[in-house]
Amino acid sequence: MTVPLSILDLAPLVDGGDARDALRRTLDLARSAEEFGYHRFWVAEHHLTPGVASSQPAVLLGAIASVTDRIRLGSGALQTGFLTPLAALEQFGLLDALYPGRFDLGLGRSAQRRKSDLSSSQPPPEVDAHVVDGLLIPKHYNYQVLLKSGSAQLWFKLLKQPGAEPLDLDTVVEDIEILRAGPYTDAEGNSARAVPGEGADLELWILGSSGGESAQVAGARGLPFAANYHVAPAKVLEAVEAYRAAFKPSSLLKEPHVMVSADVLVADDDETAVELALPYALWVRSVRQGGAVPWPTLEQARAHKWTEEDRRLVKDRVDTQFVGSPETVTEKLETLRRVTGADELLITTMAHDHHDRVRSYELLAKHWPPSC
Template sequence: MTTASNPVPLSVLDLSPVSEGSTTAQALHNTVDLARRTEGWGYRRYWVAEHHFVAVASSSPAVLIGAIAAATSTIRVGAAAVQLGHNTAAGVVEAFGTLDALYPGRIDLGLGRSGQRRAEALAAARSGAAEEESHRATEVRDGLVIPPPYQPGPLLSSPRLAAGFAALQQPGAQAPDFDGQVDDILALLDGTYRTEDGIELHASPGEGADVELWVFGTSAGPSASLAGRLGLPFGANYHVSPGTTVEAVEAYRAAFRPSRFLDRPYVVVSADAVVADDDATARDLAATYGHWTHSIRSGHGAVPYPDPATSAPLSDEERSLVDDRLITQFVGAPATVAERLESLRRVTGADELVVTSVTHRHEDRLRSYELLAREWGLAALRAA
């Protein structure tokens, strides 16, 4: 595919997955290696996620971002996203202010809800408000598969997940209002922060930091509206919630107001992709993606990424829990995946796409990103 038909950049989202039989240390070394390689292949950004108490190594985004930024020189590095339910606004600004001081002009600070979203989803599940949406038929719009929305109520009520949330907060603490935390972060970065008593506080490092602020969301809910109202760029998670991504993007654009950050909406949309030299090889490499996703949605947390050579197929019952994720994973030869990514770009109007690829072997993941970069024409796009 030519850059003429694909004018948007590609970026990387890395969860630092731990493969079955490997270690967290190896996963972190793999992340740094992948960052170096994707910088050379022309990807615009390298983002890491925040996950806890599971078999991924990205539990401390700021620390990991520092290691990645030190190992690279031009690619933007950031978090997608810092979960504000587990962090204070001051702590986030000081951490990312430190990163910006060391690696100026290269740091992205993505913000996401965690404890807040869990409470809202549990309330919706108890009221039955989301039940009707879950029965919506799967739609194919201009080549993009849009399944019924996944309802996370059962997952978010799992005792294991509740224990994890509790362990990440001080005893008795409640996740604060997301909008208020974002306002505090903006004020701390600008140097205008005041306590309720009118006391000035100045973050050092942090105040004046040249970080690029993002808001991430999975639905047409508070995050999309907030990003629009503040005129911030928005990240929509097709790889997590493919049934609600289009609505999320539409809600963001409807709420958008020009700001000192942007004069028009800017959207990045994520996709899970596995690319190989041919479709059959890619399908083999992606054969245990459903197992891994099932471990998450069944409440057990992400297990070490299973080896396709030794894993039995999913049962029909297991597959039904993750079918929306399987039919929306982009798997195939470079042209196959590029065509599906182009559909995602057209339907959402994305200004940028961020790709997450997970395979059992690190070399297969490297090859996936390399083949996609070549097919998308990233080197030519970067030079343009």
């Protein structure tokens, strides 16, 4: 079974570059992705991160739409804990008004309060790294230390209005759907309309990294779901299983629809790809120490003195990055598709040299069989 390939981009800065350079590279990559035949081009939302320029997905997607013609564009994911449902719909409604029928509104649960009654079961116990039918499921990395750090508290202070209480994800989705159907009427009969936004031709997606609230809300509302193997590989099977277990048919979907992400780097041969991927571990280390740095050079990666603590910090991500020739990576992606039952795959690739990054996507697209 062959499935469509899509791209998730962070507009990464590289060592020696700046945000302007990163954004120009993203625009060029989007044009190339359309030429290569990728199905979707999504951009992430990251804030206060020195190595990533994709901080405002709607703004960046508008620029991408102006230089492309057909490829679907979307957010992976809009961090709904930092804005209202109305703001999210207005942003993407405006994009749809300018470039009709091309946008995916991908939502994430970042900074939202948890809705504890979605699941009555206790979270599954932690397990060591293991292989499921050829797919590595590493030991889970615990982000709580980073989230409780002083840096994280400063980020939340800058990103949220004082005293603001984020809505839970289910309420966010419900409000967006009501506003899109329009008008929004309260119990007293007052009404409001989202312009632009009402009637917008958008695909609504939910992204998640575990079997928790995001997966369950997506399933219960009959929405497509994107699971993060590249961010949280240890939880990917839990996430897709929870989504499918919760799924109820909707006017949008009669059956579950899953997209699964993967970190990928392709070159003409395995040896070259492994060399180009050397900075990846150093970059992941920076992410888990408080903020992604600009993508390191090969020289910086070779010179870094790794400690055992460093290696443990990045092991799950490094071990699950798919690196190699087109044949090698295609085989690994097919394993990911088969084990997760993915209907689509979402690829993210970074390299210091822009040519190497574009070339990676080109080689993969040429080798990946066309979907039916």
